[in-house]
Amino acid sequence: MKHVCLVLLGSAVAAPVAHAQSAPSTSWCPPGATWTYGWSWWQESGTVTVRYARDTVVAGQPAQVLTRSRLAHDSATPGSPSYTTPMSSVLTRAVGDRVDVWANGQFYPLYDFAARPGAGWLTPRVVPSGPCPAELVQVTVDSVGTQQVAGRTLRWLRVHLSAPAGTSGPVIGQWRGRLYEQLGSMDYLQPQSPTCAGTDPGYIAGFGKFQATGWPAIGYGNGALVLATALARATAAGFGVYPTPSAGLCTLALPAKLAADASLQVLTLTGQLIRRLPVPASRQLDVRGLPAGTYTLLLAGTGQPTLAQRLVVE
Numbered sequence: 001m002k003h004v005c006l007v008l009l010g011s012a013v014a015a016p017v018a019h020a021q022s023a024p025s026t027s028w029c030p031p032g033a034t035w036t037y038g039w040s041w042w043q044e045s046g047t048v049t050v051r052y053a054r055d056t057v058v059a060g061q062p063a064q065v066l067t068r069s070r071l072a073h074d075s076a077t078p079g080s081p082s083y084t085t086p087m088s089s090v091l092t093r094a095v096g097d098r099v100d101v102w103a104n105g106q107f108y109p110l111y112d113f114a115a116r117p118g119a120g121w122l123t124p125r126v127v128p129s130g131p132c133p134a135e136l137v138q139v140t141v142d143s144v145g146t147q148q149v150a151g152r153t154l155r156w157l158r159v160h161l162s163a164p165a166g167t168s169g170p171v172i173g174q175w176r177g178r179l180y181e182q183l184g185s186m187d188y189l190q191p192q193s194p195t196c197a198g199t200d201p202g203y204i205a206g207f208g209k210f211q212a213t214g215w216p217a218i219g220y221g222n223g224a225l226v227l228a229t230a231l232a233r234a235t236a237a238g239f240g241v242y243p244t245p246s247a248g249l250c251t252l253a254l255p256a257k258l259a260a261d262a263s264l265q266v267l268t269l270t271g272q273l274i275r276r277l278p279v280p281a282s283r284q285l286d287v288r289g290l291p292a293g294t295y296t297l298l299l300a301g302t303g304q305p306t307l308a309q310r311l312v313v314e
Contacts, residue, residue, distance in 0.1 A: 028094040028182065029064040032213035036272075037188065038206040039070055039128070046072035046082065047272050048128075048204050050090070050189070052212075058102060063093040070128075071272055088130045090189075097181075101190060108136075110190065113155040113181045115141045122164055125193040128204050132196035137171055138162045139191075147180075149218065155181045161191055183210050183218065219308070234307035239299050241285065245312040248288035254279065259301025266311065267296045287313060 033052035039045060053067045068087035074080045091102035097114035100107040103124040110123055120140040125132050143158045156178040161171045177186035186207045211217045234240070240253035258279065266275040266287060275287065279299070287295075290313045297311040 028092065028099050029066070030182070030212040030215070032211070032215075034209075034211050035184065035189070035207070036209040037204050038208060039072060039204050041128075043074055044072045046070060047208065048087065053089070056091070058091055058093070058107075061093060061107075063091050063102070066090040066092060087128065109139075111157065111179050111181070111184070112141075113144075113157065115144070115157065117141050117143055123191065125196065126190045127193055127196050132193050135193050135196055136164055137191055138164050139175070149180070149183070152182070154183065177207075183207070234299075234309050237305070237307055239307040239309060241297055241309050241311055244310065245314045248286065248290055248313050250285045250287070250311070252280070252283045252285050254283065254299075255304075255307070257304070259304045262299060262301030262304070265298040265300065266290070267298065268293075287311070 029052040031052070035050040037048045037050070039048045048068060048070050050066050050068050053065045056063050056065050067089050070085045070087055071082055072085070073082040092110070093100050093102075093107060098112045099110045101110040101123070102108075103126075108123050109121040112119070112121065118141065120138055122136045123139050125135040125137050139159050139161060141157050141159050144155065146153050146155050148154075158178055159175060161175055163171050175185065175187055175191040179185045184207070188204060188206070192204070209217060209219045238253060238255040241250050242253070244250065262279050264275075264277040264279055264285070265273055266277070267273050274290075274295075277285075280286075285297075292313050295311040295313065297309045299307045299309075
C-alpha cells in the first residue's frame with residue numbers, strides 16, 4: 001500500500017431489491033444521513049461521500065441503501081481538475097441494537113451495541129470497490145461505554161480483529177478507534193483488507209464528518225469528535241475570522257499560543273478539503289477566487305486542538 005490516508009465504506013450491492021415505505025431506524029441512517037471520509041490511492045486523494053438514499057427490502061427484510069461517490073484529484077499533476085466517480089452502493093439493516101451489512105448473498109453483523117467485552121461475531125472485510133468474498137474476520141469487543149455527542153448519549157465499542165476459528169495466519173490491518181452508534185466507525189465503516197483485489201487496492205478510512213436532518217454537523221479531528229458548538233469554543237480560544245460574509249479578503253484573530261507548524265484548511269460543508277494555507281504573518285486571509293458559499297476554516301497544528309470557524313464568501 002503506497003499511501004494510507006483518510007476516507008470511507010465498502011460493500012457492493014449485489015442483491016435484487018424492492019422499494020419499501022418504512023422509515024429507517026432512528027439509531028441508524030436517520031433522514032439526511034451523510035458521512036464523509038478520506039480517500040487515497042497512489043497519487044490520487046480526495047473524499048468519499050456516503051448518503052442514506054432510501055429504504056428497500058432484501059430477502060423480505062427492511063434495509064437501507066447507502067449510495068457512495070468519490071471526489072478525487074491527481075496530486076502528481078498540479079492544476080489538474082478534480083473529478084467525481086460513482087461507487088458501489090452499500091446495503092445495511094438495523095435489528096434492535098445491531099447493524100448488519102450485506103455481502104456474499106447474506107447479512108453479517110457489523111456493529112452490536114448491546115455486546116459486552118469478550119463478545120464477538122464474523123464480518124466481511126472490504127476494499128473501496130466492494131466486499132472481499134473470501135475474507136471474513138472475527139470481531140471481538142474489548143471495551144464499551146457511552147459519550148455525549150450533539151446532545152445525545154451514544155454507545156461506543158472498541159474491538160480487535162483476529163482470524164476466524166479454524167483458520168490460521170495473522171490478520172493484516174486493524175479497525176482502530178471507537179465504533180459509535182448512529183455514527184459508525186471512526187476508522188472506516190467496515191474493516192478493510194490491504195490485499196484483497198490486488199496488492200494495492202486503495203484505502204478509505206478516517207471519519208471526517210457526519211450530518212443528518214436535525215443534527216448539528218459532527219466532525220472528527222485530533223482524536224476527538226468535534227460538534228458545531230466548536231465555533232463557540234474556537235472564539236473562546238481566540239480564533240476568529242472577520243468580516244464574514246466577505247468578498248474573500250478577511251482578517252484573522254489567532255490564539256496567543258500557536259504551534260510552529262500551524263496551518264489553515266478551507267473545507268466545504270461536506271468536508272471536502274479545497275485549500276491548505278500557511279498562517280499568514282499579516283493575519284490577512286485572502287481566499288478571493290473561491291466560489292460564493294459557506295465554508296469551514298480550520299486552524300490545526302501539532303500539540304494544539306483543531307479550531308473551526310465559519311467562512312462565508314459572497
